Amino acid sequence: MSELAVVSLSGGMDSCVTAAMAKAQGFELALLHADYGQRTQEREKQAFRDIAEFYGVPASRRLIIGFDTLKAIGGSALTDASIALPEGELDRPGVPVSYVPFRNAHLLATCVSWAEVLGATAIFVGFVEEDSSGYPDCREAFLRSFEQTANLGTKPETNLAFHAPLLHLRKAEIVAKGRELGAPLHLTWSCYQSEQEACGHCDSCHLRLRGFQQAGFPDPIPYAFIPDSLKV
Amino acid sequence: MSELAVVSLSGGMDSCVTAAMAKAQGFELALLHADYGQRTQEREKQAFRDIAEFYGVPASRRLIIGFDTLKAIGGSALTDASIALPEGELDRPGVPVSYVPFRNAHLLATCVSWAEVLGATAIFVGFVEEDSSGYPDCREAFLRSFEQTANLGTKPETNLAFHAPLLHLRKAEIVAKGRELGAPLHLTWSCYQSEQEACGHCDSCHLRLRGFQQAGFPDPIPYAFIPDSLKV
Numbered sequence: 001m002s003e004l005a006v007v008s009l010s011g012g013m014d015s016c017v018t019a020a021m022a023k024a025q026g027f028e029l030a031l032l033h034a035d036y037g038q039r040t041q042e043r044e045k046q047a048f049r050d051i052a053e054f055y056g057v058p059a060s061r062r063l064i065i066g067f068d069t070l071k072a073i074g075g076s077a078l079t080d081a082s083i084a085l086p087e088g089e090l091d092r093p094g095v096p097v098s099y100v101p102f103r104n105a106h107l108l109a110t111c112v113s114w115a116e117v118l119g120a121t122a123i124f125v126g127f128v129e130e131d132s133s134g135y136p137d138c139r140e141a142f143l144r145s146f147e148q149t150a151n152l153g154t155k156p157e158t159n160l161a162f163h164a165p166l167l168h169l170r171k172a173e174i175v176a177k178g179r180e181l182g183a184p185l186h187l188t189w190s191c192y193q194s195e196q197e198a199c200g201h202c203d204s205c206h207l208r209l210r211g212f213q214q215a216g217f218p219d220p221i222p223y224a225f226i227p228d229s230l231k232v
Numbered sequence: 233m234s235e236l237a238v239v240s241l242s243g244g245m246d247s248c249v250t251a252a253m254a255k256a257q258g259f260e261l262a263l264l265h266a267d268y269g270q271r272t273q274e275r276e277k278q279a280f281r282d283i284a285e286f287y288g289v290p291a292s293r294r295l296i297i298g299f300d301t302l303k304a305i306g307g308s309a310l311t312d313a314s315i316a317l318p319e320g321e322l323d324r325p326g327v328p329v330s331y332v333p334f335r336n337a338h339l340l341a342t343c344v345s346w347a348e349v350l351g352a353t354a355i356f357v358g359f360v361e362e363d364s365s366g367y368p369d370c371r372e373a374f375l376r377s378f379e380q381t382a383n384l385g386t387k388p389e390t391n392l393a394f395h396a397p398l399l400h401l402r403k404a405e406i407v408a409k410g411r412e413l414g415a416p417l418h419l420t421w422s423c424y425q426s427e428q429e430a431c432g433h434c435d436s437c438h439l440r441l442r443g444f445q446q447a448g449f450p451d452p453i454p455y456a457f458i459p460d461s462l463k464v
Contacts, residue, residue: 072295073342113302136386141384142384146381149380153374
């Protein structure tokens with residue numbers, strides 16, 4: 001029997017390609033999705049379901065978790081409507097206002113708890129260090145430290161290997177990898193701002209569009225607007 | 233102005249004495265309580281409120297968080313009614329069935345997120361290593377690893393010191409310390425099983441009663457039953 005991997009699947013492109021890579025490595029998938037009060041959470045949840053269907057993952061290995069915790073704590077433009085989301089400022093220094101304080105620790109802790117109950121041996125996350133250098137909880141040093149903490153804080157028989165196969169890839173390489181593995185990129189959602197058509201204005205849209213442009217393929221999802229500079 | 237400490241306050245004796253120690257060290261208190269579907273969560277929440285009142289902590293520095301996550305994941309006698317709670321087997325080896333998979337990572341992650349938003353500089357938890365040696369996520373090695381992970385995964389200006397002042401104390405020493413600091417032990421709740429009167433049967437009641445007995449004081453909370461061997 002195949003080993004089981006818990007994959008954190010936001011519904012975005014990165015996590016979708018991560019799931020495709022776990023599958024390609026021979027793991028059975030257990031898919032975990034977190035709502036943390038982000039503006040586009042319904043659309044992301046739909047993307048999660050669509051991708052889970054695509055990979056034939058049964059209901060017992062899908063888990064949607066509500067992180068009301070992070071909404072209650074606030075402090076981020078993603079979860080607090082009173083903080084404006086930035087547009088088109090991808091290269092400014094410092095921690096972005098869309099940073100949700102220590103969010104990925106909550107996400108990883110949930111992956112670990114579920115993995116321990118399921119008897120999974122691996123955890124896959126779609127962290128991308130370069131594109132997200134402003135987010136302290138997306139870096140490899142954080143991930144490796146969390147992995148060590150997880151193995152100290154769980155049962156002796158629980159041994160979890162953390163995989164972040166996109167960590168050192170650029171967006172264009174992620175697009176190419178997704179296409180190579182037949183990942184359902186048309187089912188993914190990345191926009192932070194809108195749920196019907198991607199806005200084409202927010203940082204997340206810009207990153208994604210730039211990735212497709214550099215990979216030389218059109219993005220298959222609908223956009224309300226695409227800046228001329230990011231058209232393929 | 234005093235520095236601010238986030239204190240994880242379950243409402244049990246250990247966390248109450250921990251809050252008293254943070255206060256005695258000069259910190260202003262921000263009190264965090266987690267519901268994770270445990271059987272006695274209403275009674276514990278009451279204890280949390282009573283202790284917060286006792287210390288005059290304002291509403292803006294109290295946070296009650298629902299960890300539906302852990303209930304959804306299950307795998308513990310504390311959150312899953314189909315798994316029986318053990319009674320009077322304090323010294324058996326291995327991880328107890330009351331272990332909630334990786335629970336303390338969720339708790340600490342929440343403390344960190346809130347501390348980052350509040351600008352707190354310290355986190356206090358009531359971990360007790362000796363009494364809880366079966367719980368992998370109560371050990372000092374886990375706590376120190378989490379502390380390091382937290383400082384890697386938060387903003388550069390966020391520097392959090394983790395304090396677990398009871399880590400190497402025995403229950404009798406915790407009782408004595410609480411009395412010395414005037415901690416409101418009469419407002420605390422430890423029983424895992426009952427909400428009106430403590431059952432006197434569960435592991436948590438036994439540990440607590442043994443602590444008071446060894447400290448030479450009667451426990452001020454009501455019990456439905458006290459084993460002869462644990463009477464003062």
